[in-house]
Amino acid sequence: MGTSHENLERVITVKAETASLAVIRRFVEEVATEAALHVERVFDLKVAVSEASANAVEHASCNMALLEVRARLRPRRLTFIVTSTGRFRPPSPQREISNNRGLGMPLMVALMDEVSFARAPGGCTTVSLSVLLDQNATVPA
Amino acid sequence: MDVTLSSIGETPLLETRGEIDHNTCGSIETALSDALGDGHVVVLLDLRRVTYIDSGGLSVLLSGVRQLRERGWLGVIGPNPNVRRLLEIVGLLVDPGFRVFADRQAAEAALTE
Numbered sequence: 001m002g003t004s005h006e007n008l009e010r011v012i013t014v015k016a017e018t019a020s021l022a023v024i025r026r027f028v029e030e031v032a033t034e035a036a037l038h039v040e041r042v043f044d045l046k047v048a049v050s051e052a053s054a055n056a057v058e059h060a061s062c063n064m065a066l067l068e069v070r071a072r073l074r075p076r077r078l079t080f081i082v083t084s085t086g087r088f089r090p091p092s093p094q095r096e097i098s099n100n101r102g103l104g105m106p107l108m109v110a111l112m113d114e115v116s117f118a119r120a121p122g123g124c125t126t127v128s129l130s131v132l133l134d135q136n137a138t139v140p141a
Numbered sequence: 142m143d144v145t146l147s148s149i150g151e152t153p154l155l156e157t158r159g160e161i162d163h164n165t166c167g168s169i170e171t172a173l174s175d176a177l178g179d180g181h182v183v184v185l186l187d188l189r190r191v192t193y194i195d196s197g198g199l200s201v202l203l204s205g206v207r208q209l210r211e212r213g214w215l216g217v218i219g220p221n222p223n224v225r226r227l228l229e230i231v232g233l234l235v236d237p238g239f240r241v242f243a244d245r246q247a248a249e250a251a252l253t254e
Binding site for chain 1: 193231
């Protein structure tokens, strides 16, 4: 964990459950505020990272699943990487309908400058959410 | 998450505070469902003290709008600018079954239209 804003990197690991979402948002707020992002962009990041985490929670197959959120600040971008360490179960059409899902992805795409997904061997899925700092007003330190 | 139920005239007014997310939206969903089940054509939700909403909460609002659209509308009061942006992104601000009011007085005025 560094203290320099040039190359800050932090990580938290929480249980993959919806009760962890508020904890994740506090983590995002802390990092994004420290990176001097405008309050509106802090909110955007909180929503996007929370949505990615909620998706991971929804697809976690057992109570022991964990969720890792890694913050990576580079000179021109702030990225949050959400990784579920639990195994993923196949999508269930019934579950999608009953939960009225489908808004999370559009929100992530609308609010972030870059969104990417990766499926690792073993079933872990990683979602990376970035804001480009050059394109966003920051609050003077 | 606590949801307070009151009314303006005969129109139910739900009020909550804090963060509406996947973990907390169940109580709003239940309260809204109860109001809709009673056959009201308009339901109001006071969001002035709501600091955050995610797709869980937005889904509850969308579901309410879908159920009310044919006979009335769902109104929200005082969403903060960030919450309002999310309402716009998911299309609620242009939905004929959804209305936004700055305060309770404006909502009350709309009920007499």
